[in-house]
Amino acid sequence: MTAIVNVEAYWFTVVGYWVIIAIAVMVEFVARRRPEFIAPLFDMLDHVMHTRMARIGLIAAWWWFGWHFFVGPTL
Amino acid sequence: MSTADSVPRIRWTRRELLWLGVLSIMAVFQLWRGAWIDGGIFVALLAVLVADTLSGGRIALVRRPVMLRRTTIVMSAAVVAALLIVAPRHGIVVMVTMVMVGVAVAILAWPATPDRDRRPDRAYARSSTLFSLVGALFCLWEAFAYILSNTLPGFDDAFPTISVLLDPVVGDTAGRTFFVIVWVVAGLALIRVRGVRGSQ
Structure with a gap:
């Protein structure tokens, strides 16, 4: 019984990630069709990264993601 | 005064x-x-x-902003990608490579850059709000997965985090190659947005 619940919880969690990714893709899709209403992702990043805090924060987040998987004990 | x-x-x-x-x-x-x-x-x-x-x-990290040609950055990124793919994962070569990448991107991204507004302010506001909400939702989902899998007895593998899902992919050579390329291209895209003021 626990094994079945575990499998269901596993796929529920995985599907949750995909749903969130799908929402991001949909937002970007709408943004590219109507960029004057919603700025596309990289246009928005270009604007936001004007401040040093955002610029360094975003690039540090990207760098840490690589560090986490290549260098650190991931799990 | x-x-x-x-x-x-x-x-x-x-x-x-x-x-x-x-x-x-x-x-x-x-x-x-x-x-x-x-x-x-x-x-x-x-x-x-x-x-x-x-x-x-x-x-100021450096006295003057570093100006690099786009080809120099792309070739450096290719070397980094090759090292991350070939060298043993969690090894000293990868660690040194990552530290050097961190220093390099910090130097490239630190100096102030001019704003290049191309869209209406409200479009930027909507975009940053929506993508921030999606990002926050993703982080919350992962945090709940981590907390549940670490606190509920017998449910260790039931709520996988992104690390749990991607670790086997990065552990495999083909998977790591794909992951490294995606990661390097994302970094180049971020630096392209703000960091590079090269001549080409």
């Missing part, structure tokens, strides 16, 4: 405070889960950014 006149007046914008909040949450979460190095990285980052803001943005 009084002391009050000589001290730059610091104004914390809402955007800066939000970024500090996000980075603080990352630092606390990493320290809470016992990832001391990861937590330390975010604490150090917070300290540098707060010090820079308090100094009125006067901290």
